[in-house]
Amino acid sequence: MGQYIAPQRDMQFVLHELLGVEAELKQLPAYEEIDADIINQVLEEGGKFTSQVLFPLNHSGDREGCHYDKENHTVTTPKGFKAAYEQYVAAGWPALSCDPEFGGQGLPLVVNNSFYEMMNSANQAWTMYPGLSHGAYECIHEHGSAEQKALYLPKLISGEWTGTMCLTEAHCGTDLGLLRSKAEPQADGSYKITGNKIFISAGEHDMAENIVHLVLARLPGAPEGSKGISLFVTPKFLPNADGTIGARNAITCGAIEEKMGIHANSTCQMNMDGATGWLIGGPHKGLQAMFVFMNAARLGVGMQGLGLTEIAYQNALVYAKDRIQMRSLSGVKAPDKAADPIIVHPDVRRMLLTAKAYAEGARAFCSYVALQLDKELNHPDEEVRKECADQVALLTPIVKAFITDNAWTATSECLQVYGGHGFIAEWGMEQYVRDARINMIYEGTNTIQSLDLLGRKILMDNGAKLRKFGAQVQAFVEENGTDEAMSEFITPLADLGDKVTKLTMEIGMKAFQNQDEVGAAAVPYLRVVGHLVYAYFFARMAKIALAKQDSGDNFYKAKLATTRFYFARLLPETATLIRQARSGSANLMALEADLF
Structure with missing residues (x-):
């Protein structure tokens, strides 16, 4: 069923050579003791756990799926999942990156981020169980009361309890302003919550003793729309004061969804019939609190896309080197064999390099964003924290949408490398394609992310956040503009930066006249x-690789080759995308709905 080898060398290149995380972390009092050796040791152990424990369960878990007991409303996860979780907890x-005050190890998010890449490569469906717990931890850590933090955080951090986010309802999907779940206040300060939620990942399972559901609902007399939503912590079992579990709460799984992919994760319909919950944050402030969870989830989904891109690439590469078929167009390459390995064929290389480039670009990008998060949360200088917060806000929708779009492309290309064998389940590649498809949908579809980027993060502040990132790109262009060896990267990077500026202004002007122009342009925009961001990081990586290409380490030659492929073959997509974004809304809106 293939293999998974954690890409430690490229991770170390990104963290230490590209981003210089050790020096960056020295500026943060919480992490000033963290050095490269500690980071590398953690990731090496993470690589062993993911490749030896999680990866062997990926295909079998997909084939078996989860089992729902209708009578008891319980879910049993696939064989081996619970035991793997016990090893994970032990x-x-x-x-790893949780607050030491509540039992965490206090390592930076940039390290946790790399570990999650490995887990998602090895087994995305399994990883969603603890991944959602981390989002619940972050939400309670930021918005919970002192009592809620003391009760729930140690259990989430230890892994004894897991967490979920219960947002979506059947009639509203992403439009949470339409949700109907109700919360009635009780004399003891708790609330009785009634309603139904759908698509709740890891909503019910047998891997932990309790599940902490974060539920959105409306208080009596709440304002209409999104301004009337509150957030409640609603555990599966009501906790006792000492942290032990007590009575079963009235929140149960009514069914699990039959899905295209991620079969080993229980995607649940959750029913609440007077379930006991407690308010997190203020009344009607639920979306504000839940956005901590949602943004963490959006970054996490980007990591799922990266993880699948990497594992699909690794296995397609092994297959391409082993599979023989036809002869090279430029002459026999394997005279001792009946045909040449298919890796000699140009289009097979195009498919492999597409996946390789999208994996390496995403790794650099995600690690950068995780480092900005560490600085936003921990830097002693308030101005630095604000600058980093602006960058994270701008880049989060790109992490979620661009990386998962690319993962769909990359996994499909890797399946194509296998030819007919890719379509057959026993090779495992078709699972990555199926699993990749959901990542473009949940935590806000990629269209929602595109609208968020263009409408909220860029046009709403007249492009201030984008200009700050653009200034970073421009500074790199000016610093390296006279270096002839860098011109093949600097020239297209500078050109695209200018085009993004002009395109943004053009769309902004059109939007003053017609807001549909934003919706029409958002996805290609x-x-x-996204390509501007990747081009910037690839150019930075190229500068390092150029300086070390004669070091005897072929890693740098491979990095340069991948970078050149990206600029020559993938970046030119922007020409078409810009024309699409500029074409306006008329070609989309002119046809009357009843004429479709």
Whole structure:
């Protein structure tokens, strides 16, 4: 069923050579003791756990799926999942980047981020169980009361309890302003919550003793729309004061969804019939609190896309080197065999390099965003924290949408490398394609992310956040503009930066006249900006690789080759995307609905 080898060398290149995380972390009092050796040791152990424990369960878990007991409303996860979770907990992995005050290990998010890439490569469906717990931890850590933090955080950090986010309802999907779940206040300060939620990942399972559901609902007399939503912590079992579990709460799984992919994760319909919950944050402030969870989830989904891109690439590469078929167009390459390995064929290389480039670009990008998050949360200088917060806000929708779009492309290309064998389940590649498809949908579809980027993050502040990132790109262009060896990267990077500026202004002017112009341009616009971000990081990586290409380490030669492929073959997509974004809304809106 293939293999998974954690890409430690490229991770170390990104963290230490590209981003210089050790020096960056020295500026943060919480992490000033963290050095490269500690980071590398953690990731090496993470690589062993993911490749030896999680990866062997990926295909079998997909084939078996989860089992729902209708009578007891319980879910049993696939064989081996619970035991793997016990190993995960015993090794302390849930606590990796959590607050030491509540039992966490206090390592930076940039390290946790790399570990999650490995987990998602090895087994995305399994990883969603602890991944959602981390989002619940972050939400309670930021918005919970002192009592809620003391009760729930140690259990989430230890992994004894897991967490979920209960947002979506059947009639409203992403439009949470339409949700109907109700919360009635009780004399003891709790609330009785009634309603139904759908698509709740890891909503019910047998891997932990309790599940902490974060539920959106409306208080009596709440304002209409999104301004009337509150957030409640609603555990599966009501906790006692000492942290032990007590009575079963009235929140149960009514069914699990039959899905295209991620079969080993229980996607649940959750029913609440007077379930006991407690308010997190203020009344009607639920979306504000839940956005901590949602943004963490959006970054996490980007990591799922990266993880699948990497594992699909690794296995397609092995297959391409082993599979023989036809002869090279430029002459026999394997005279001792009946045909040449298919890796000699140009289009097979195009498919492999597409996946390789999208994996390496995403790794650099995600690690950068995680480092900005560490600085936003921990830097002693308030101005630095604000600058980093602006960058994270701008880049989060790009992480979610651009990386998952690319993962769909990359996994499909890797399946194509296998030819007919890719379509057959026993090789495992078709699972990655199926699993990749959901990542473009949940935590806000990629269209929602595109609207968020263009409408909320860019036009709403007249492009201030984008200009700050653009200034970073421009500074790199000016610093390296006279270096002839860098011209093949600097020239297209500078050109795209200018085009993004002009495109943004043009769309902004059109939007003053017609807001549909934003909706019409948003999706191609996000891909253009995504390519600007990738081109910037690839150019930075190229500068390092150029300086070390004669070091004897072939890693740098491979990095240069991948970068050149990206600029020559993938970046030119922006020309088409810009024309699409500029074409306006008329070609989309002119046809009357009843004429479709």
